[in-house]
Amino acid sequence: MTSCLRPGSLIAVIAMAASGCSSALSGNAVTSTPEAPVVKLDSQSDAVFANLKACDLLEPTTTPKGFDPPVVETAESDNGCAAQKRRYASVSIYLVPEAGIDQLSPGQGTKIPTKVGGREAVEIPGDSGTEACTVAIAVTPNARMTASTSLNEGTNEEACALARELAVAAEPKLPRVD
Template structure:
């Protein structure tokens, strides 16, 4: 008797697929559906689950601060998080800001600089002069134990102190627009 390979293979593949999906043998009880998104009749959430910044965008924060000072229109970037932004100014340098919802200021690495504890608009913060080498400074502002905003300045010429003054000025202006965190 000749056996058709397809007639055996297809049911075997389907059996494997059905037994490997669905309920797990390790868990007992009644299966229930996972959480579902809000229905059309319910009110929208203002902050998505696990996202302390909600819909707040780094470029929306940075633009009103840098554009009046002659910086280019801010552009999105994702070096430190998926919610970053930078603005450039000819003959000056670059200012960037990031909203990081999965790492607090304790997790900032100083690069070539040294972390110095400080306060920005009444919030815990760290200042890192020389974070990226000469003419640079980063300020990290706590938004919660596991969330932060950073403001970094890289100057074309000047000093780390001047870069820190720039970062601090921008951070002070942005901090009041941040959520309180938990």
């Protein structure tokens, strides 16, 4: 009689429960999750974002809303992306490996502490004047992601709602640093 279980093999139990048992294949079960990768770095490392691109975080939210295709931008860091929707808004996401949310200037606004996906974050209504907002998420003490909006017409609150939407959509894809 062939058995899929080896004594003490939790992976085999999980694999058997998930996909059945086969004596034809050997090896360990590998599962994948859509969660962000856990990055084993110190919080000072420039490699915290590895191969993650800001446009990959921005595009899934902006395209369904009718924004133009996102373009690479380098105003806040070398890893930024922006998109515009004519007569409505311009939006951007930046991955900033060398400055955390504490180093973010509030511009004309005021930093309001908040959380996004369980991570420390700040919301800055009116950071670049009226009809604007930035939501910044801490990835490490010295690295952040920012999602910013600037509306053609509207209020800071409306701009913050869009910036929060961008941040909430991008947050699960950000690395988790141990």
